[in-house]
Amino acid sequence: MKIANASLLLAAIASGAEAFTSSSSPRRPLASASRRSSILTPLSVTKSDLAGAETMIDDILKAKNCGPVFVRLAWHDSGTYDVNISDFPQAGGAIGSIRFAPEINHGANAGLAGAVKLLEPVKEAYPGVSYADIFQMASARAIALAGGPIIDMKYGRVDATGPEMCSPEGNLPDAEAGPGGKFGGPGGTASTEDVSVEWHLRKVFYRMGLGDEEIVALSGAHTFGRAYADRSGLGAEKTKFTDGSEVKLADGSTTTSYTPGGSPWVKDWLVFDNSYFTTINDASTDEELLKLTSDKILFKDAGFKPYAMKFANSQADFFESYARAHKALSELGSKFEPVE
Numbered sequence: 423m424k425i426a427n428a429s430l431l432l433a434a435i436a437s438g439a440e441a442f443t444s445s446s447s448p449r450r451p452l453a454s455a456s457r458r459s460s461i462l463t464p465l466s467v468t469k470s471d472l473a474g475a476e477t478m479i480d481d482i483l484k485a486k487n488c489g490p491v492f493v494r495l496a497w498h499d500s501g502t503y504d505v506n507i508s509d510f511p512q513a514g515g516a517i518g519s520i521r522f523a524p525e526i527n528h529g530a531n532a533g534l535a536g537a538v539k540l541l542e543p544v545k546e547a548y549p550g551v552s553y554a555d556i557f558q559m560a561s562a563r564a565i566a567l568a569g570g571p572i573i574d575m576k577y578g579r580v581d582a583t584g585p586e587m588c589s590p591e592g593n594l595p596d597a598e599a600g601p602g603g604k605f606g607g608p609g610g611t612a613s614t615e616d617v618s619v620e621w622h623l624r625k626v627f628y629r630m631g632l633g634d635e636e637i638v639a640l641s642g643a644h645t646f647g648r649a650y651a652d653r654s655g656l657g658a659e660k661t662k663f664t665d666g667s668e669v670k671l672a673d674g675s676t677t678t679s680y681t682p683g684g685s686p687w688v689k690d691w692l693v694f695d696n697s698y699f700t701t702i703n704d705a706s707t708d709e710e711l712l713k714l715t716s717d718k719i720l721f722k723d724a725g726f727k728p729y730a731m732k733f734a735n736s737q738a739d740f741f742e743s744y745a746r747a748h749k750a751l752s753e754l755g756s757k758f759e760p761v762e
Contacts, residue, residue: 466759467550467578472559475548479560480567482540487671487680487692489564490647495520495537496561496752497640498530499554502589503754504611505631511582514589514611515755518553519582530594533653554579558752568646569672570694571745573752580757595626597656597716619715620723630754632747638720638729639743640751645698647691648684649712657685661710664691687712696741699734 483489502514502525511517519525521538544556555577562573582588592609596619599605605622606614612629616622627637648664649657660683663669668676670690677692688697688711701707703721720730733740 467552467555471548471550472555472577475544475551475556476559476563478544478547479541479556479563482544483560483564483567485679486540487669487677488537488540489568489692491533491537492541492557492560492564493643493646495534496557497643498534498594499557500751500754500756501630502593502611503630504593505629507611510580510755510757511587513755514593516554516558516579516752517582517587517755517757518557518579519588520557521553522582522585522588524585524591525588528591528594530591530654533650551577552579552581554581554756562748562752565643565646565694565748567672568692568694570646571741571748573745573748575749576753576758578759580759593626593629595623595716597654597714599715619719620726623716623719632750634725635729635743636747636750638726638733639740639747641717641720642696642698642733642740642744643694644687644712644717645691645696646694648686649714650684656714657712658710659683661685662708663689663710685710685712687717696733696737699730699740703730703734 479492483492496516499518499520500516502519503516504513507513511519520531520534525531526535526538541553541556541560545551545553558579559575559577562575566572590610592607592614593611595614596605599617599619600607604615604617605619606616606625608615612625614622614625614629616625623637624634627633651657651659663686664682664684666678666680666682668678669680669692670676672693680692688701689708690697698717699720701711702713702717707713720726729743733743
């Protein structure tokens, strides 16, 4: 079974036209004029439409605390990418194909149809903004509003136009071994099957052109959200942290405005910070918090461990690496509109 938030990054440089960027700091939260000026986009997509879409997405995030599922939606759209396939859209990636069957019905995508539905009003209000852009924008804004880094996003992605552009099932990673004791399988665009979780992860992410640092950095997004048994096959029906009681937000306030259920990796699962790394490597943490095989390997494997330790010791280092990884992930396989 597939876990909700897989990890990923770099390598695939998406084809695109010239774009303009502002001098505003990528670390500053977007707002009004400065918010619009920080959006990097080809000229064929208007900055005002992107700013309007972003405002709507922010309102949805604040009202529903649905940031984690938006991250999962965007990552599962882009995570199908195969760096060894040069043609668009056959290479997969962040092309919006996840909204179509059969892709939306893949086992790893259980529950994501609801996330697509939440974002439909944004597309209706701003039809010039592609689904691919909306999905990736929602993910980046979810991270930012939860206290994480501002991602230096690029927009203007071309959408997949029909089911024939969907990627084959089997490209996304497993967090636990299947009944046969193996992770992954022979499906997808290339086999990801392996008896070891570390090499299964590498087969998945190296296929995307991603490296060990990116695997670890993007795994850190498990600090944000929950796993559900009816979606990933992992997690409890609910825990003391997800039973409808108060959950901390990034601004220090608390909320009960969320659907109860699932198992988180950390106590404050609506805040984006480096607590995933400090929790996974701490044997004294609450037993109701998730520690999956794909999590624990980050502190055991010789290639992963230096990054995991670095991110546990420094949130600033984690945010810097994560922001690069997320940006690269969001552009995998994307074809950008030319300047008009």
